[in-house]
Amino acid sequence: MKSKQSKHPVVLKLCAAAVLGLGAGAAFAGVPADQPAAPVARGVAIVEETDRIIVKYKDETAPVVAGADGTVARAAAGALAPLSTARKAIVDRAGQQFGFLLSESHKIATGARIFKLSRKTSLSEAAQVAAELMARDSTVEYAEPDRMMHPLLTPNDSRYTEQWDFYETTGGMRVPAAWDKATGTGIRVAVIDTGYRPHADLNGQIVAGYDFISDTAVSNDGNGRDSDAQDPGDWTAAGECGAGQPASNSSWHGTHVAGTIAALTNNGSGVAGIAYGAKIVPVRVLGKCGGYTSDIADGIIWASGGTVSGVTKIASRAQVINMSLGGSGRCDTTTQNAINSARSRGTVVVVAAGNEAQNASNSNPANCSGVITVAATNRAGGRASYSNYGTIVDVAAPGGDSGTGGGILSTLNAGTKGPGADSYASYMGTSMATPHVAAVVALMLSKNPNLTPDQVETKLKSSARAFPASCSGCGVGIVDASAAVTAATQ
Template sequence: MVFSKFAPLVALAIASVTGTDAALARVDAGVHRTLRQQGTVNLIVTMKKGTDESLASIQESSFPTRGQKIASLVESLESNSKSSQEQVAALLTQESGTVGSSFSGYESFWISNQIYIKDATFELVEKLAALDSIYELAEEEIYELPPVTQAAASNFSVLANEWGVSKVQAPEVWAKGYNGQNVVVSTIDSGVLSTHTALSGNFRSNYGWYDPERRTTAPYDVSGHGTHTMGTIAGSGGIGVAPAAQWIACKGCRTTGCPQSDLLTCAQFITCPTTTTGASRDCTKAPDLVSNSWGGGQGSTAFASSVNAWRTAGIIPIFANGNAGPACRTANSPGDLSTVIAVGATDVNDALASFSSKGPSVGGLLKPEISGPGVSVRSAWFTGTSAYNSISGTSMATPHVAGVVALLLSYKPTLTYAQVRTALTTTTDKATLKSTGYTCGSTADATFPNNQYGYGRVNALNAFNAV
C-alpha cells in the first residue's frame, strides 16, 4: 500500500459524517456510476480554498531572481495545501489504520490543492462528501494523446529542413543568430527517447526527467508521440524549430492515456524540477515554456490551477486544440482555457487540416489562438536512435509554435506571456491560408481572428521582428 507524504494527523478533528451542519461537497455523477460498476473509484478531491490566494501573494511581490520567485511560489502553495487538506489527511490516516482499508493509496498535489485517492470505496466517498473543506469529489480524468495519422517509420537521416520548419521561417531567424540558445523547453507527453541522434546533444539531464509511473532514471518513450513532439521543438538535423534549446520532459502519458494524477505530478515537476527520484528539487531549473500535445473533453477546468501556477512562475503554456474536427465547437480541454495558447493544424499548402478542432469553446472563447504545420510532419521516432516518422495532428502543430516561442525567448529572455502571445498573434501569415468552408461562431475564414485558424499561421521571422 502506497501513501503520500502527509504527516500523521490523527489528533485533528474529523467532521461528522452524519451531522446536519456539514456542508456537503459536490460529488460528480461519474463517481457513483463507477462505484456501481466497479465497487471502487479513483478520486480527485478538490479543496474549497483553491490556490488563488497563494498565487496572488506571489504576483503582488517582487523577487531578486526567477528561481527565488518560483521557490516562494511552491512554498506558499505547499503551505496552503497542507492547511486546507488537514481534515482529509486526518480521515485518510484514520481509515488507513482500519481492517480492509477503504482506499489503496493517496497523494497530495500542492499545485492545484487537490488530492488523488486510489480505489476509494463507497463508504469513504460518503465520509469525504461530509467534510466542509472539500469543494468537489470527481473521478480521475484520463486524457488522450490525440490520435494521429502516421506513415511508415524510416531510418533515413533528415537531409534538409523539414517543411514545417521552413514554412514558419525558422531558418531566417537562425540566420540572425538565434536558434534557441539559453532557453529550456519542456513537454508533458509519452516520454522521449533521449538517445536519439537528433535529441541526445541538448537533453539537460540535470533535473531534466521525471516518470510518475515507474520513477525511471533515464528518459524513454512508450509510443513515439513524445519523441516526435520534442524533435519538432528542439531536434537537430533540420527537424526542430529551436535546435539549440535545451530540453527536459515529464512522462505524463502512458500507452492507454494520460491519467490526471500523472499529469498533476508532471505539472509540479515542470514548475519546480526534481531529481528522477523526486528526493530533491531545484526551482532555478524550471523551463521557459511547456508544450502539451494532449487533451480531451470540453469546458473542463480541471487543469486550470496548474496552468495558473505555470503562468505565475513565468512558464508559457502551449496546448494542442484537438483533433475532433472538422465541425465547429470541437476545441478540447485544457486547450480551450483562456489562459493558454491553443494551436490548430495546417498542411504544406496552408490549408487547415480536416481533423483540426475548431472554436468557439464551450464558454464562447475564440479557439485556437494560432495555427501551425501539423500534417505529414517528419520528426524523431522512438524505435531507434536514427528512426524518423511522418505523422499528423494538432499534436504536431503545437511543438512548431513552442519552437517559435523558444526562438523569441532566445532573442529576448524577459518576454512575458502577454508579450509572446501578442508577438505570435499579430504577425501571422493570413493571405496564403485556404478557406475551410466553415463559419464558426459567426466568423468566416476571411475575417481574422476566426475560430478555424485563430489569428493565422505562425511565422517566426515576423514575430522575431516584432519583439
C-alpha cells in the same frame, strides 16, 4: 488569451498527447508514416474510465509555493497532515453510496489529495462519487475524476524526407529567415509527453527531466515517479486499455515532438529543429493507455519552477511548456490551477487544439484559460481535415494531412514495443503543429527574455500571416517564425 472555461461536458479521448477529462484523457496527435494508425487515432471509440478522484480541501494548500521572484511561502503547519478520522469517515460513506472503497494515494503540488477507487469505473460514475463527497463535506473546495491523458493520433499514409513545414512559401513557417535572428539559445522547452529516447539527432539537446507517472501499470518501467524521463514504450495489447481496444505499437511521441523543437541542425544528417539552440526538458506523464490529470498537473508545476512534494526542484525552470495533448470536455480545475501556477512564474504554455474535427471549445486543455491553442494546417496552408477549430483557437501551424503533401518528419525510434534503433518518421496532427509554435516562442524569448506570457501571445498573433487556403476557425493566421522573432523586440 482565453479568459473563460468551457462548460461543455468533459469527455477526453486518447490521442497523442491530450488530456482526458471528466471524460477520460489526453492523447498525441500523430502516427508514423510507416505504421498503421494507432488505435487511439481519430474515429476509434475510447473507453473513458478511471480509478482515482482528486479532492481539494479548502483548508489545505500546497506545501510550498514559489513566487515569480524566487521567494518561498510555506503553508500553514499541518496543512498536509494525514486525513482526519472525521474526513476519512465522510470519504468512506461517499464511496459506499456507489459500491466503492476509497483509499488515499498521495498529494500533489496543488495541495489536492488523490484517492484511489477499489475498481475502475466510468468517468460519469467517478464524477458522481466526487459530487457525493462534496455534498457530504462542506470543507471540500472541489472534487473531480482523475482523468487519463492519451496521445491524439491520426492516420498518416506516407513518409516524407523533406521538411516542407519549415521553408515552403505556401504552407511553411518561414523558419530559415528566423534563424538569421535567433536560434533559441538559453531557452528551455518542457515537453510534457511520453518522455524521450536518446537519439543521435538529439545528442546534447536534452537536459535533466522527470518521470511523473505514479501508477506502475501506466509507467511500464517497473516503478513510479523518478528522475529518469526516458520512454520505455507505450505499446499495448488488445483490450489492455479497455474492452474492444486493439493492440498498438509504441508511439515514441515525446521524441517526435522534441525533434521538431530542437533537433541538431547543420550536423550533416537527419532533420533540423526550429529552435536548435534551445534545450528540451522531458517531463514524462503519458505511458500505457495514457496518463492521469494529476500527474500532468504536477509535471506542469515542476517544469515551470514550482514545488512538488518529494521531487527535487528543477535546476532551471522551463520558459516554455509544450503540451501536445487533447481530449473533449471542460478544462478541469486541477489542470487550470497548474497552468495558472506556471504562468505566475512567467512560463508560456502552448497546447494542441485536438484532432476530432470538432469545435475546440470541447477540447481539454485547449479550452483552458491562459494557454496558446494551436490548430493544424496542411501543405496548402488550409485547415487539416482532422484539426479542431473555433473561436478559442489562437494560431495555426503545419501539422500535415493525408492527400495534401504528407506529414511532419521528425526524430523517432524504430522499436515497436521496447526501444530499438534511432529512426525518423512522419506524423500528422495538432500534436505536430504545437511544437512548431512552442519552438517559435523559444526563438522569441531568446531574443527578448523579458516577454510575459500575455505579451508572447499578443506578438505571436499580431505577426501571423494570412491563410493561403480555407482555414475557418484556425485562429488569426499561420505562425510566421521570422515575423514573430522580429515582433519580439518591438
